[in-house]
Amino acid sequence: MSEYDFIIVGAGSAGCVLANRLSENGKFSVLLLEAGGSDLNFWIWMPIGYGKTFYRRSVNWMYLTEPIPALNDRVSYWPRGKVMGGSSSINAMVYIRGQQQDFEDWREMGNLGWGWDDVLPYFRKAETNDRGGDDFRGDSGPLHVATMDRDLHPLCQDFIKAGLELQFRYNPDFNGARQDGVGTYQNTAKGGMRMSTARAYIRPARNRANLRIEKRALATRILFEGKRATGVRYRQNGQEKQASARREVILSAGAVNSPQLLQLSGIGPADLLRKCGVGVHHMLSGVGRNLQDHLTVDHIYRAKVPTLNEQLYPWYGKLRHGIRYLLTRRGPLSLGVNQAGGFVATRPGLERPNMQLFFSPVSYTKAPPGKRPLMNPDPFPGFVISAQPTRPTSRGHLAIRSADPSEPPEIHPNYLSTEFDLQEILEGSRLLRSLAATPALRRVIDAEIAPGPQAQSDAELLADCRQRVGTVFHPVSTCRMGPDPDQDVVDNRLRVHGLVGLRVADASIFPTVTSGNTNAPVIMVAEKAADLILADHAPQSGGAH
Structure with missing residues (x-):
């Protein structure tokens, strides 16, 4: 069994950012687990090629929802990236942050530190806008944003x-x-090629001695000692493996896979877990709830x-x-x-x-x-x-079907x-x-x-x-950030309520869906999460979290 300071589950839009930022200062060892493979694929890098990856199982989870009553019982198809870069490797690349009021709404829901003035610096930090920087736009970040x-x-x-x-x-x-x-619109692209988070954040960092990337590694369970997360069990090339985390386990597997992994690990609604044959490790009824989409x-x-x-x-x-x-x-x-x-x-x-x-x-x-x-x-x-x-009020949920990590969860969008x-x-x-x-x-x-x-x-x-009508592929809020452990999953520092050494940082923590495409705000969340984590593990804090 290998040991690292941080284990990040999911090398998607958020996980790639975290892997870069947490390994940047050289002080911490980082393991990045990705269920998919390499993003070195012509159809990923060519912007219009996402029409090919839309139905390609090698890079895509290809989820299907349950029949949706209000849509004449139609099933909705949900492509989700299963590749380095996650959905940023297969999306339509539109770069939209959302409305300033969206983040004021987050703050007013009890999430201090997530108002517009709090998040704007992280949007700017992430970005190099090809039109140049100003009070709103960044000019020196890893993520290149192109005018078309x-x-x-x-x-x-x-x-x-x-x-x-x-x-x-x-x-x-x-x-x-x-x-x-x-x-x-502007797109996440540079030189006529897609700018996924794998390209923006992992390519510059992939040779760091303190960063290990394991591809085709499906996380199957979070490991605990009491209420402290201590590692992750994963399946790679048919073998069961595990790694331990000295400091934290961070879930960045997205709005479907992060709540799925929590539920598989015994964290979620108790009735659901028992029904699926999963022992209840920590009851948290909000896991998988509050699903929103456009x-x-x-x-x-x-x-x-x-x-x-x-x-x-x-x-x-x-x-x-x-x-x-x-x-x-x-x-x-x-x-x-x-x-x-x-x-x-x-x-x-x-x-x-x-x-x-x-x-x-x-x-x-x-x-x-x-x-x-x-x-x-x-x-x-x-x-x-x-x-x-932009701001739907319908709320859905998702739930594991069984204790089998390879079985896709039930998705009820409730559109x-x-x-x-x-x-x-x-x-x-x-x-x-x-x-x-x-x-x-x-x-x-x-x-x-x-x-x-x-x-x-x-x-x-x-x-x-x-x-x-169809989805625009913006599912969020299934591990919602908020102050109430009875309904929310993480606090305003993205720590899972009631547990130690476990955070979630991806689209699943959005208190509400932002007014527009969700990729840019996911990257912002990861940039801010990295700063929160590094602050909590700075020498003066003693790494107590």
Whole structure:
């Protein structure tokens, strides 16, 4: 059995950050366990290649939820990264921090130290923005954030013009002083290639003598002496192994796998654990509860003008752009599919945006819900506009099915289970109709393919939403941070309530889902977590935690 100061479970968006920061000063030994393998894969590094990794079991957990009542009992497909870099290696790369008020909400929920002024320095510390640094943006961090404007499809400007015609403001930077408005997105990329946390944080650190990385190592149980976490048992290449932690075990396995591992280790709702044949080591009813996620509704249009479909559908188009990408790292293959968008309020009187918009100059009418076969679009010109309510009120849960670590957990997202969420998704659909009716977009639209002109009333649009809405892959809050051990899982220093030497640092600790894409705030959480951990183990503190 090997021994380290810190053991980090999961080399994803958070775990890679922690492995770098905790090994940086050379004083501590760190073991990083990753259930997946290497991220040295062409389809991971090429930005549009995530269409390939979307259904690739070698790099993806490929979870399925339980049937969802409000979505006509449809099952939702949840890709989650199972590879170095985790979901930052297979996501759509949009870099969005969230609204400043999101973090004020976290603080007001009893999480001191997590207000906007507390977290902004960590967003800046993580980032190198290609437009340069300022009061809001970083210019010297490991994570490179790229402006895509030079390669964007010209239709993005028509979308922005449509937003302006609806009286939304133009916003050149959704991560600047304010989030509201329409504009173009920035991506986590550098030199036309994906900037995952594996690339940003592990490549510079991987040769450190005090950092050991074990791939294809599935953590199966946290080990304890009394209430103190002392190590991790894991399965690697068919062998059962274990490692001990002198100081702490840190779970960074994500919103699905972190609560799953806690439950497998006897930490969670007692009734569930007993039912699954797991001994109750520490009752903590919040583990796996409070699940939140974003849903999106897509409206699909046939266009009168060229879109990316004509460039990427024919074999010669694929070949031409493939060669261009290989030679120059430019062109449509160097981008994600969500090129423009925005954050807007759907009705007067709202203090902040309640809807995120996405504009994609490409369409896939034959794809199953949520799937983006990016290199195989429709054989005719088309595009997609999407609306995503930013702060849903529905809450779901996840639970292990048995004591077997290799069995995926039950996931119950409970989407659209509140009247508020039904109203929000309907308002999103209505907003997409309003955008399409502007002079800017009416000029380029040939026909609405989905939901189609037959859907006009609220009831018809809501029926379309129930049939077609899908996740945007932002699950959070299953190990929620908060002061109440009866409902929350970790305190404001990310320590698991009632236990010693065990923390969680990933999307699962979010008190609420942020208003937008979740990857940037996960990286922020890990940067802040590293500072909290290092402070607790500084010489003057005696490493008592």
